[in-house]
Amino acid sequence: MASSVEAPPPSSSVVNGSLSAVHSDILETHILTRLDGPTLASAACVSSQLSSLTSKQSLWTNICHSTWPSTDTGPRSFFSNSFTNPDPDITTTTNHDHCRSSELISAVDIYHRNEFVFSKVVETETESGWFMCSPFRVDILDPKDMVPTRIPYPDTDNTCRELEEDFMLSWVLIDPIGLRAMNLSTYKAVSVQRHWLSGEIQIRFGSILSGGQIVVTCGGTKGGEMHVSEVCLQVEDMDGMHLNGKDILVILERGFEGKRGNIKGREVKGKKRYEEYMERRRERKEKKLKREGRLDMLCVVCGVIIFSFLGSFIFWR
Structure with a gap:
């Protein structure tokens, strides 16, 4: 019977999922460049290493250009002001x-x-x-x-x-x-x-x-x-x-x-x-029309009263 061979225990950095096990060039070139703006901003809060890597202006320039093609350059502050x-x-x-x-x-x-x-x-x-x-x-x-x-x-x-x-x-x-x-x-x-x-x-x-x-x-x-x-x-x-x-x-x-x-x-x-x-706006317009309608009706009533009064005055005179 073939004897079983035990695999060596993984390093503590891999077990704990530490980012120190990943080379910074890989993070910057192959991982961070694939993130969108909000995700990149969130990644900057994870660790001091990611905060340093995500501060590169080239990352935010590419994100701004892909999000707004009308801009061929855009600093990090521009993305923050325009996206939020x-x-x-x-x-x-x-x-x-x-x-x-x-x-x-x-x-x-x-x-x-x-x-x-x-x-x-x-x-x-x-x-x-x-x-x-x-x-x-x-x-x-x-x-x-x-x-x-x-x-x-x-x-x-x-x-x-x-x-x-x-x-x-x-x-x-x-x-x-x-x-x-x-x-x-x-x-x-x-x-x-x-x-x-x-x-x-x-x-x-x-x-x-x-x-x-x-x-x-x-x-x-x-x-x-x-x-x-x-x-x-x-x-x-x-x-x-x-x-x-x-x-x-x-x-x-x-x-x-x-x-x-x-x-x-x-x-x-x-x-x-x-x-x-x-x-x-619709409610305001309806109220305005009702108010104008009542005003028009009042003008008509006043006109009829004045006309009747003048007619009566001329008749009795």
Whole structure:
């Protein structure tokens, strides 16, 4: 009978699962480069060795570039500001301090089923009287631009609604003077509707800005492929009036300076906030119509009384 041979006991470093058993080059080159941003940030808290390895700027540069193709470089702080969720309860304020930057940079990336569709960087000046007094709106595409895609144009309303889960949008707003950034978008769409007149598909994304909406308009023909014809950001108040640039700068300053939260559940919370906002707008509009209706009725009654009084006065005279 062959005698059994016992295997040597494993080293204590392997038994305890110590990272010291893994060479730092293997960790840095073959393991850490495969992690996404949140996982890499969590790994930095495990040990001093991982904290040192994850501080390499090249790791965060690659993550920023893969997450937002519109940026070819991006420091660790940029990822932290843009990936986490600023305070969602940003509203207008009477404080007149506003964003110090003379321009804002919008880095926009659109995906469909995790496949890259479109990317562009746009600069917006913030010092002119035109910007301060005009309704705030940032257009990523020029009116005559059109971005072709390989996405089939939806033939039915059911197919149209499916786009709500398929599209993802990132809108990173950058303050180049203050070296600050934040992501305005809810990532996932909050509604998809077909325009009643043109028939184009309007994909709406919520924003952390109160009343803010990011609208992606896509055209196309049945049996063909979609094309992106418009990507814009605009902000409205509860009465549906567009806020001007001066008001927006105040709101943006609070967003840049606000505390950052966890990105988890951002899509669900964003859609819920959007639906709550639209419901409040609907209720406000109904109350306004009822109030105007009562006022109109009062004017009619007063007119009838005055007309009757004048008629009686003329008759008896």
